[in-house]
Amino acid sequence: MILLFSIAVAVLFATGSYLMLKHDLIRLLVGMVLIGNAANLFIMAAGLSRGGVPIYPLGNRTSDPLVQSMTLTAIVISFAVSALVLALTFRLYGSHASMNLEEIAQAEEEQSEIDDEVAMASEASS
């Protein structure tokens, strides 16, 4: 079981990292979500135990409620963050008319060149 969990976490994390290195914004976003899910699975794998329902224990063994509540919290947080990143991606697309990260990086570079020129010009004028 431990091997199975670790393989699953590793595959999720690796796929996520691979996607995050892509130049497409949506792939990047999916990569982030996958890595977040790798972490959630990792929490479950770190402390999941068999047993009765913790909120109403019938037998003398209950499962550990803490990992479940931690994962639940982490899922909620990653859900909110995914929504936020999706909105950001949309605004980025709206302002650059492109989903390609390289084009956006180029816009950044052009901007910093303009900034540099302005700074140099004000220096030269003094």
Next chain:
Amino acid sequence: MIIALPLAILWIGAVCLALLDGTRKPVGWTAVTLLAAATVATVVLGVDVYQDGTRAVTAGGWMPGIGITFRIDVLSIVFAVLSQFVLLAALAFEVSQGVRARVLPALTMFMATGLTGLFFTGDAFNFYVFFEISMISAYIMTGYGENPRQFRAAFTFTAVNLLGSVFFLIGIAALYHNTGWLDMDRIGQQMPLVAENPAILSATIIFVAFSIKLGLFPFHFWLPAVYTGTRGAVAAMLSGGLANIGTYGIMRFGADIFPRELEEGSKVLLLLGSCSIIYGAMQALSRHTPNEVLAYSSIGQVGYILVAIAIGGPVGFAAAILYAVVNSLNKTLLFLSASVRGLLVGAAFAVGAFSVAGVPPVGGFIGKLALFRASVNDDDAWLTALLFVGGALSFIYMFQLYRRRYWIPENGESSPLAAQVVVAIVAIAIIAVGIWPQPLIELSDRAALVIPGVLP
């Protein structure tokens, strides 16, 4: 009751303000007032903690160790008051210039909630939750201004720091798996029993998570793009307030939970810190725009904090805390004053430049002095030389920037007086720290002693 008061003011205030239109002046000033009230409440709580020692309360009437604990010591108070003050100054600055987005005041309050909560909490997972509250508000705030530039900055910031948060979460899960506790004190007690490899792994992953927040040398790649892209007030909040998470986190986790690993890894920390100092200073020297110079300078400045933590012991930790406080104030002042113009602003910028360079009588001198004391105490000639060279380089790049910006005839109108006054107040605070450093030095000495790993 009083323990929860600062958090309650911030949290309830944030939720209420989120419903209102923050672009209106009254709403903005309400946020400033609430933030000021929370700061005062924290200071009152701090006086209490300073006199009577650590205060702890467990939520929901659970047993300590089972329920979520809030544990407040001098270290938490120092960082909480510092971050709240920085956010207060930045928000007052932005409100006096006119807020452009309706959510900004509420988000600032949420960020203050997250920061205060994570400084106060004694529970590792709760730490993560508050951490995310402040990070999420920071993601949104980086996009404030709504130009393509700010969106790019926000996207970079979110993508990189999300990864950092995930690392931190994995670290917490690993700690829980190895020790069976989430309460930071209990984890610390269990850690000596944990085998060496898992302990080193969890320590490393948590260190990486905090270094990403701090923008330490190999993890700094996101920082220049973000700090140059966002608006001045937000850059001040990020570098003066949010970066405190990294400093506090490394100190809290390093000393409370991983004292053994911190000791073993001190050479690595020293190396990373030194690389940060040199790299930051060199890059700052070669840049032209104010925000870019300041961004690289902040990479260099966190290097000093890390070097002080690596030196360790009461002297090293006290120096790290002192330097973190002074550095936060410096960066707030510089980012704020770089984005406005006017008579008061030029003088305030000069104060900040002197402070980064470590020239008396301003606050930066006290920070550098504490560092020198720590490195001389450590009997490390190379380190002392490095600190000296780093200081000299920062003197050069700060005054290059000053000359470029203020030794030319001012064209354009000067900014609203209220914004200039806010900048001047931060400058006066830095001068006050430099002229009368005794309270801050005593406070950082006490804060360093609170950490159990540091007790002689």
